[in-house]
Amino acid sequence: MSAVRSTLVGAVLATLRRDLLIAYRRKNDLLNPFMFFVLVATLFPIGVSPEPEMLGEISAGVLWISALLASLLAMDNLFRADFEDGSLELLMLSRHPLYFLVLAKNVAHWLVSGLPIVLVSPLIAYMLNFPEGAYSTLVLTLLLGTPVLSLLGSIGVALTVGLGSRGLILAVITLPMSVPVLIAGTLTVSQTLEGASLSGYLAIMGAMLVASFTLAPLASAAALRVSVN
């Protein structure tokens, strides 16, 4: 052990680096949310209709719902492995505020599971006959919205991390909470198509991001203290 006492920034960066490294080493976890997103989006043309016009109309919703479900599925990885091998307890014993460490874990998790989805979304959007002229809005809203989904989801994960089988209960807790993001995201896209000014909508999504970025880790950290004894 080195005698150097770690700084807060150092601890946050170390957590970030560790989580990214683990994700990189476990490439399956990296690929699964991405694959899930693509698969769910594929189900809609098959299940609803392959008609390009119909698809174009629902494509924004399809992409957002697929992103929501993929983020929900990926949430399970956020604390579980760390909880099982005990490193989560070590993280909580650290003398740094848990708030920042949870935030670092959230950021790492989003970089691994959310960002790839945002990046691939234009491709899937093209396949769904997404209306031209709203691609940049779609990517921008997903870029602002998916971190909110992760941050909200992490509260649910933190509450249920001690449970054996929690897939469904996590969904029951998290999905209703994600509705405002879904509404804001799809509305922004449809308003772009109608030619409305975007600044207000993007400001609201940005406000959601800022609010959840500052508040959600507080709840997640408190929930972790409840779940992990």
Place this chain on the structure above:
Amino acid sequence: MDWTWFHKWGSPKWFYELSGKWLPWLVGAMFTFLLIGVTWALLFVPEDYQQGLTNRIFYVHVPVASISLAFFPLMAMSGTVFLVWRMKLADVVVKVAAPLGAWFTALALASGSIWGVDTWGTWWVWDGRLTSLLLQFFLLLGVVSLRTALEDSEGAARACALLSIVGCINVVVIKYSVDWWNTLHQTSSNFTLAADQANGPEIWLPLIFMIVAVYLFFAISLILSTRNEILQREKRAQWVMDLVAKS
């Protein structure tokens, strides 16, 4: 400042005895208000010129819907009290309020649907109010299922208190975002509460009676289920054993 009044709430036994004294009065008051309100609303209020007799469900739907909005604030407040002062009674309230709130919300949705089928011609529309109430219903069920899933009672209590606080904030956000969504996508003009035209005292006075009756009913249900939960939790305490031996 004297805090004894506050610390008394920490004793389930004290609450049990006090609420036992309140209950007959509350029940009596509820039945009085209910009897007056129901008779007035169902028999003497003039028929709505458009909706006819159907409009009378207004007197059930509005009180039930308004009380169902009170559950998340109630649970969040009790949850905060529990987290801050570790007051057992507050957790009992969080626990019993969740299923009760789900019932009231379901009742509000059901009475609204029955009203809607005659006035809007459909059981369900994705209107802002309906959607936000439905989501609140799901959130309450989430709190209930979290409580069931976490068997450890202390951990479950804290987790549910936390989820109630988060849920309370979320219900507000959902409410605003859903209204925003709906107002942009409004397709029909008859989504607003239709009773606002020319509502004189003969319309709203019976409503006041019904609101008071339903609020009393809510208080009674909450107290009864709280008492039940207290007895279950304190079943090894001497005073509960004495109580059982007496009865």
